[in-house]
Amino acid sequence: MPAVTIKDVAREAGVGVGTVSRVFNRSTLVSQETQQRVLAAADKLGYYPDVSARRLVKGRTRIIAFIERHTPRPPFVDAFMAEVLRGIHSVVIEEDYHILIEPCAPGEKGDRRLLNLIREKHADGLIISGPRIDDPIYRSMPNGQIPVVLQGYLPGEALACVDVDNYTGAYQATEYLLSLGHRRIAMISNGPFVYTAAEARKAGYLAALEKTGIEIFPEYICEGAFSPESGYQAMQSLLSLDPRPSAVFIASDTVAIGAIKAIEGANLLIPEDISIVGFDDIAWSAYLSPPLTTVRLPAQEIGEKAARLLMNLLSDDKTVCTQEFLPTRLILRGSCQPYSDNSR
Amino acid sequence: MKPVTNSSHPTIRDVARHAGVSPGTVSRVLNNSPLVKETTRQRVWEVIESLNYTPNLIARRLSLGKSLRIAVIVPFFTRPAEVERLRGVVNHLAHTQYDLVIHNIETPEQRATDLAQIPYREWVDGVLVISLPPEEEFLPRLKTAEVPIVFVDVHHPELRDFDLVNGDDVRGGYLAARHLIDLGHRRIGFIGDLPDHPLGFTSSRDRFEGFRNALAEANIPYDSNYHAESVHGQYLAQMLAEKMLTLPSPPTAIFAASDTQAMGVLTAARHLRIPVPEHLSIIGFDDIQVAEYLGLTTIRQNLYASGKAGVELLLERMIDPKIERRVVEIPNELIIRSTTFPPNS
Numbered sequence: 009m010p011a012v013t014i015k016d017v018a019r020e021a022g023v024g025v026g027t028v029s030r031v032f033n034r035s036t037l038v039s040q041e042t043q044q045r046v047l048a049a050a051d052k053l054g055y056y057p058d059v060s061a062r063r064l065v066k067g068r069t070r071i072i073a074f075i076e077r078h079t080p081r082p083p084f085v086d087a088f089m090a091e092v093l094r095g096i097h098s099v100v101i102e103e104d105y106h107i108l109i110e111p112c113a114p115g116e117k118g119d120r121r122l123l124n125l126i127r128e129k130h131a132d133g134l135i136i137s138g139p140r141i142d143d144p145i146y147r148s149m150p151n152g153q154i155p156v157v158l159q160g161y162l163p164g165e166a167l168a169c170v171d172v173d174n175y176t177g178a179y180q181a182t183e184y185l186l187s188l189g190h191r192r193i194a195m196i197s198n199g200p201f202v203y204t205a206a207e208a209r210k211a212g213y214l215a216a217l218e219k220t221g222i223e224i225f226p227e228y229i230c231e232g233a234f235s236p237e238s239g240y241q242a243m244q245s246l247l248s249l250d251p252r253p254s255a256v257f258i259a260s261d262t263v264a265i266g267a268i269k270a271i272e273g274a275n276l277l278i279p280e281d282i283s284i285v286g287f288d289d290i291a292w293s294a295y296l297s298p299p300l301t302t303v304r305l306p307a308q309e310i311g312e313k314a315a316r317l318l319m320n321l322l323s324d325d326k327t328v329c330t331q332e333f334l335p336t337r338l339i340l341r342g343s344c345q346p347y348s349d350n351s352r
Numbered sequence: 353m354k355p356v357t358n359s360s361h362p363t364i365r366d367v368a369r370h371a372g373v374s375p376g377t378v379s380r381v382l383n384n385s386p387l388v389k390e391t392t393r394q395r396v397w398e399v400i401e402s403l404n405y406t407p408n409l410i411a412r413r414l415s416l417g418k419s420l421r422i423a424v425i426v427p428f429f430t431r432p433a434e435v436e437r438l439r440g441v442v443n444h445l446a447h448t449q450y451d452l453v454i455h456n457i458e459t460p461e462q463r464a465t466d467l468a469q470i471p472y473r474e475w476v477d478g479v480l481v482i483s484l485p486p487e488e489e490f491l492p493r494l495k496t497a498e499v500p501i502v503f504v505d506v507h508h509p510e511l512r513d514f515d516l517v518n519g520d521d522v523r524g525g526y527l528a529a530r531h532l533i534d535l536g537h538r539r540i541g542f543i544g545d546l547p548d549h550p551l552g553f554t555s556s557r558d559r560f561e562g563f564r565n566a567l568a569e570a571n572i573p574y575d576s577n578y579h580a581e582s583v584h585g586q587y588l589a590q591m592l593a594e595k596m597l598t599l600p601s602p603p604t605a606i607f608a609a610s611d612t613q614a615m616g617v618l619t620a621a622r623h624l625r626i627p628v629p630e631h632l633s634i635i636g637f638d639d640i641q642v643a644e645y646l647g648l649t650t651i652r653q654n655l656y657a658s659g660k661a662g663v664e665l666l667l668e669r670m671i672d673p674k675i676e677r678r679v680v681e682i683p684n685e686l687i688i689r690s691t692t693f694p695p696n697s
Contacts, residue, residue: 024465037469071453087435094429097456106453108421109438111446120397121446130451236645265645291432292642295586295615297622 012055021049026104072100072318073108073131075122077145078138078199078234087290088307089137092159095311096135103319105132119145126154133318135159139169140202155321157314161204161331168321168329170314174205177303177336178212178259181285184301184338185255186220189347190283193217194228194253196242196267198260198287201231209259209287228253236266243270254347255283261290261302268296283344298342306334362403371399384449418477421451422666423470425463426482427551428456431584432612433638433655437482437504440659448667450477457484460550464490471497478666481506482659485552500669504662507554515665517680519653521555524684525562528607528635528651531686533570536694537605537633540567541578543592543617544609549584556581556609559637563607578603589616590623597624597632604695605633611640611650618646618691629693639687647690658682 018025023042030038031046038046049055074093097107108131112118122145125131137159139146146165158169185193195213197206210229217224227249230242239258246253247270258264264286271282278284278298286293286302293300313332321329368375373396380388381396388396399405424441428434438454445452455470457463467490471479479501485508486494494501495513504517532540542563545556564574580596582588589608596602597620608614614636618628626632636643639652661680669675 037472037475071451073451087432090429090432090435093454094456097429097454106455108451108453109442110451111442125451265642269645291586292615295619296646297618299619 012053014055016053017046017050017055020053021046025102029104069129069132070105071108071131072096072105072315073110073125073134075125075134075136076109076111076138077114077118077122077136077140077143087292088288088305091307092137092311092314095308095313096315097311098308099312099315099319105319114140114143114145129154133157133322135314135318139204140200141204141207142202155318157318157321159310159314161208161333163204166329168317168331170310170317170332170334171205172305172310172336173333174208174336175212175215177287177305177338178209178257179216180212180336180338181257181287181303182213182216184340185257185283185285185344186216188255188283188344190255191222191347192225192228192251192253193255193257194225194230194246195257195259196230196232196239196246196263198232198263199234206231206259213257213259232258232260232263234260234262236262236269239263239266239268240270241266243267244274247271247274247276253282255285255344257285257287259287261286261288261293261300264300264302265296278343279345283347285338285344289339293339294341296343301341301343302339304337304339306336309334362405364405367396367399367403367405370403371396419473419475420449421453421476422478422480422663423453423455423476424480424482425455425457425466425470425484426480427458427484428454429458431483433610433640434483436638436640436655437659437662440656440661441480441482441663442659443656444660444663450667457551460487463487463551467494471499471501473498478502478670480504480662480666482662483553483555485554487552500666500673502662502666502669504658505555507558513677515669515678515680517658517661517665517682519658519682520684521558522562522565524637524651524653525559525607525609526566527562527684527686528559528637529563529566531635531649531688531692532605532607532633533566533572535605535633535692537603538570538572538695539575539578539601539603539605540572541580541593541596541603541606542609543580543582543589543596543606543613545584546581553584555637556584559607559609584610584612586612586616586619589613590620591616593617593620594624597621597626604631605635605692608634608636611636611638611643611648614648614650614691615642615646618648629691631696633692633695635692643687644689649689649692650687652685652687654682 014025014028018028028046031043112122133155135157139158139160139162156167158167161169161171197210199206201207232238232242258267271278276282286300289302289304293302364375364378368378378396381393426434428438442452455466463484467486476499478499481501481503483505485506491510502515503511542560544560547557577599580592582592593616606617608617614634617634621628621632628634636648636650639650643650665678
């Protein structure tokens with residue numbers, strides 16, 4: 009006979025899983041009436057909470073902290089972040105966990121806040137977003153105190169992580185531009201190259217170019233800073249080059265928004281004069297003018313997987329720290345066209 | 353040189369001794385009290401780190417009588433504007449010792465559960481409710497809640513006992529319509545949210561009211577063909593706009609109840625090859641961050657500032673529960689960019 013689970017009790021009592029859990033943890037947040045109903049349902053079904061599990065649960069905060077480790081105030085990253093949070097939320101809420109949001113930008117204050125969080129156990133587990141290679145925090149993080157999952161990837165660190173396949177996404181975007189006949193293809197990164205995602209996207213871009221044997225111009229590689237302003241500036245410098253690139257891979261839709269402004273400011277047309285491919289597929293990419301061809305990241309799925317990984321780490325010490333890379337998808341819209349000598 | 357301690361579990365007294373200060377000072381440093389000199393603070397932190405002292409959060413909470421946590425209850429995932437309000441909340445709290453727990457609400461059941469279960473001292477020290485009008489039956493309970501509650505962007509006649517942060521949606525709608533009328537438009541459409549959303553959102557309804565007032569003032573009769581509503585979203589707004597713009601006598605201007613919906617209208621215009629603003633003026637509402645990049649004319653209602661103001665009011669009331677009731681009004685401002693123009697004659 010299949011074991012009775014907390015879900016069965018919840019259904020029988022007509023309440024949520026979280027409520028049942030609270031009753032068995034003797035939380036004061038449940039009314040007498042609800043308590044009776046849940047206990048009656050448990051009795052009826054023959055449900056006995058696993059004592060060892062309950063012992064594990066005691067002393068827990070039932071909170072997961074989502075740590076934003078980017079430089080302060082990255083604007084449109086919010087749209088992507090919201091989707092990731094949605095994914096995390098959908099998983100943790102099933103286990104009666106809540107989400108803390110903690111901006112811990114790199115720097116003395118942010119570092120301290122993060123370390124305090126861990127030391128003082130404000131949460132049972134962390135999901136850290138936006139890892140960078142030069143981040144010293146991973147050296148000083150108290151070892152093994154609470155489980156951490158990176159939303160992103162840090163080579164050399166044995167931490168659990170969920171990331172997208174940045175390299176392949178960038179490779180496919182560049183390959184697409186090559187397939188349209190472009191040979192002078194530039195790139196603007198999403199952020200400084202100390203961010204592993206930025207570095208990986210550059211590697212994908214370079215690999216696609218190297219495969220065709222075309223010349224790579226170092227001036228064609230620009231660094232963004234997560235903002236439309238940085239995209240604007242980077243594109244301006246690209247437009248001043250001679251020969252000018254005929255296509256640009258911009259490794260972030262947010263940065264691309266600024267780059268588009270720069271192109272318009274120079275009285276050039278997209279895609280007639282310059283083709284562009286973005287990255288992320290933020291909420292507004294389809295609504296830009298022209299609609300942006302871009303690389304879609306499964307933002308919600310990233311959140312879901314990271315949360316699931318963290319929940320596994322929390323419930324079982326023996327869970328291996330895995331690293332998952334989710335595939336991206338090139339979304340063709342209206343910002344690219346085949347290379348033609350006629351473009352200005 | 354690493355200080356010596358004869359215990360593997362350093363206490364606050366060990367830290368105090370090594371830093372040459374009193375335990376009370378160490379405690380103040382841990383609580384980010386402004387009363388501590390910077391040099392002292394640094395010295396104490398150095399000792400904390402070298403001793404690997406881990407303050408007992410539970411003990412601190414017990415001694416302070418606080419949970420050091422604030423809950424925000426918000427329909428976060430389905431309404432893009434809320435993300436910007438939340439950004440104001442998150443960034444402002446980052447300067448404090450409080451953690452922020454988000455409670456996302458999609459249904460009235462979730463709202464009921466959360467409003468019933470959250471405002472308790474054991475869970476949080478304060479609650480911020482964003483854009484979610486509470487149901488009648490909950491009001492008595494909220495008024496006697498253990499912890500302070502501040503409402504942001506909630507318009508409800510029975511909230512006289514609570515601190516509020518609000519924007520005037522009616523006035524904003526009026527400003528938007530007025531701008532189009534002043535440019536010379538008389539065939540003006542409105543695209544907004546379906547009324548009677550289960551969660552009771554009021555923004556679209558109020559903005560439409562202001563819109564109608566402006567039309568009435570200018571003796572422009574109401575035309576139901578120029579009034580369309582759908583579930584809140586870009587794509588649905590786009591569908592409504594495409595329908596409205598293919599009428600035999602389409603509007604020459606459209607007021608969308610939010611920038612999200614305005615983007616849908618912009619897309620519709622592009623699909624129908626209607627040049628904006630030459631043949632169609634579009635005005636949105638909110639001034640979300642992407643609006644600037646789209647050149648969207650809109651009504652700015654500083655979302656970030658509303659989140660920040662909500663946190664400020666809440667922190668003040670948490671420190672002094674007897675403080676008088678405050679209402680902060682977030683002003684509306686017409687931001688003219690490049691999507692509005694006099695009608696093509």
